[in-house]
Amino acid sequence: MVFCSDSRTNAGFDNISTYSKMHPFVWPGDRVLVLLSAGNLATTQSVLKRLNTDLDKAARPNLLNVANMHEAADYVASVSCEVQKQQSLRDSSGSNLEATFILGGQIAHGAPETLLIYAQGNYIHESNEHPFLQIGEIKYGKPILDRVIKRNIQLEVASRCALVSMNSTIRSNLSVGAPVDMLIYSKDSLSEGRRFSLTEDDPFYKSIAQSWSSGLVLALDNLPRFPWETDQTIK
Amino acid sequence: MVFCSDSRTNAGFDNISTYSKMHPFVWPGDRVLVLLSAGNLATTQSVLKRLNTDLDKAARPNLLNVANMHEAADYVASVSCEVQKQQSLRDSSGSNLEATFILGGQIAHGAPETLLIYAQGNYIHESNEHPFLQIGEIKYGKPILDRVIKRNIQLEVASRCALVSMNSTIRSNLSVGAPVDMLIYSKDSLSEGRRFSLTEDDPFYKSIAQSWSSGLVLALDNLPRFPWETDQTIK
Numbered sequence: 165m166v167f168c169s170d171s172r173t174n175a176g177f178d179n180i181s182t183y184s185k186m187h188p189f190v191w192p193g194d195r196v197l198v199l200l201s202a203g204n205l206a207t208t209q210s211v212l213k214r215l216n217t218d219l220d221k222a223a224r225p226n227l228l229n230v231a232n233m234h235e236a237a238d239y240v241a242s243v244s245c246e247v248q249k250q251q252s253l254r255d256s257s258g259s260n261l262e263a264t265f266i267l268g269g270q271i272a273h274g275a276p277e278t279l280l281i282y283a284q285g286n287y288i289h290e291s292n293e294h295p296f297l298q299i300g301e302i303k304y305g306k307p308i309l310d311r312v313i314k315r316n317i318q319l320e321v322a323s324r325c326a327l328v329s330m331n332s333t334i335r336s337n338l339s340v341g342a343p344v345d346m347l348i349y350s351k352d353s354l355s356e357g358r359r360f361s362l363t364e365d366d367p368f369y370k371s372i373a374q375s376w377s378s379g380l381v382l383a384l385d386n387l388p389r390f391p392w393e394t395d396q397t398i399k
Numbered sequence: 400m401v402f403c404s405d406s407r408t409n410a411g412f413d414n415i416s417t418y419s420k421m422h423p424f425v426w427p428g429d430r431v432l433v434l435l436s437a438g439n440l441a442t443t444q445s446v447l448k449r450l451n452t453d454l455d456k457a458a459r460p461n462l463l464n465v466a467n468m469h470e471a472a473d474y475v476a477s478v479s480c481e482v483q484k485q486q487s488l489r490d491s492s493g494s495n496l497e498a499t500f501i502l503g504g505q506i507a508h509g510a511p512e513t514l515l516i517y518a519q520g521n522y523i524h525e526s527n528e529h530p531f532l533q534i535g536e537i538k539y540g541k542p543i544l545d546r547v548i549k550r551n552i553q554l555e556v557a558s559r560c561a562l563v564s565m566n567s568t569i570r571s572n573l574s575v576g577a578p579v580d581m582l583i584y585s586k587d588s589l590s591e592g593r594r595f596s597l598t599e600d601d602p603f604y605k606s607i608a609q610s611w612s613s614g615l616v617l618a619l620d621n622l623p624r625f626p627w628e629t630d631q632t633i634k
Contacts, residue, residue, distance in 0.1 A: 303538035304538050306539060307540075307567035307568070307571045310570055310571050311570070311612060311616075312619060320624070320625055321619070324619060324625075325619060328622070333542070335542060368623065368625075368626070372622055375623055379614075379615075380546060381547070382614065384614070386614055387611060387614070388603065390555055390558070390559075391603070
């Protein structure tokens with residue numbers, strides 16, 4: 165499993181900030197859960213606070229005692245809906261307090277799964293034909309994922325694809341920005357795996373971005389010419 | 400100037416149809432105006448009807464007697480706003496009756512210009528830093544345009560870029576579909592230029608799509624490896 169998120173939050177153009185949207189919960193040997201968040205920052209922070217408080221209090225359910233990924237998603241969904249309801253009771257401005265989550269991970273020897281939890285509290289899992297999920301500003305980066313991400317793709321290839329998908333989104337939309345957080349989880353490892361954060365200035369991130377740009381230009385250069393161009397070419 | 404549009408219209412998933420969204424008005428030697436439309440189909444059809452009726456009646460203003468591109472945009476904008484107002488008087492369902500247009504062209508020996516006319520009737524032109532405009536389902540295809548489209552790009556390169564931008568959008572979003580209409584206008588020609596329509600089955604469109612897909616896969620293959628991958632490689 166590959167997780168990738170940007171770090172830009174905004175409440176209007178004059179209120180832009182940087183917060184990680186990737187929240188791993190790791191109990192080595194037992195379970196790994198990664199929560200990605202999008203939407204209202206106050207809502208997502210409150211949800212995370214509740215998840216952590218429930219862990220501290222050993223509440224039932226919490227992320228450590230749910231039996232499988234679907235129980236985990238049900239639990240996160242119910243916390244999210246509760247928080248949204250609370251926030252909207254306080255708010256009379258009509259602000260959008262919604263939040264969307266991707267929850268991925270593996271619990272004991274269950275199958276690794278990723279689930280997209282809607283603001284409404286219902287959720288979907290990824291499919292064989294479409295083995296990825298996106299939340300937030302999804303459209304800019306979707307075409308390359310649509311073309312490339314298939315079941316059984318190598319983890320590193322999927323990770324590079326996620327990086328260039330995010331890079332395109334960052335270039336095209338101001339509300340998405342570095343650092344880019346990545347977490348690469350190997351099935352059945354039940355450990356955090358490879359986790360890193362790439363700033364705009366990171367040499368590796370820059371080399372990926374440059375290589376992708378020149379690769380795209382080359383792909384464009386190599387496209388077949390229009391019929392009238394080849395007619396006109398005298399060689 | 401390069402114009403590119405898809406042809407899918409929908410009023411819900413059970414009501415999908417095919418209409419060209421590209422409407423050229425050409426008076427050779429005098430003026431070329433190309434109108435691209437997005438949004439409510441009844442609104443855009445009514446606007447076109449009005450533009451044509453005004454031409455038939457030799458009304459003032461009409462597309463043939465406006466003095467420059469800004470007058471043309473003002474005129475189309477006012478027709479669009481009138482039509483939207485009329486339609487919304489009839490409608491009590493709260494449907495979205497809005498339409499957006501791109502108007503591009505050249506009038507006599509004025510500068511060629513493209514203008515994006517919002518549903519509200521105001522409009523913007525393209526800029527030196529961002530020499531393209533998009534309407535409708537714009538996000539999927541924007542990253543490649545952002546990277547490639549610069550002032551003084553060769554017309555055919557821009558056209559290929561528009562085609563792959565549209566191809567990515569078609570693959571990623573059901574509400575966008577072939578045939579893809581293109582019109583390539585050479586500055587000061589004051590003629591229709593090259594105009595063609597590419598269906599999904601068109602051999603040239605298919606060869607562009609295939610070449611672009613393999614070019615992207617190659618660009619992805621050529622990306623720098625993560626540090627741990629090269630460490631592990633024994634050669």
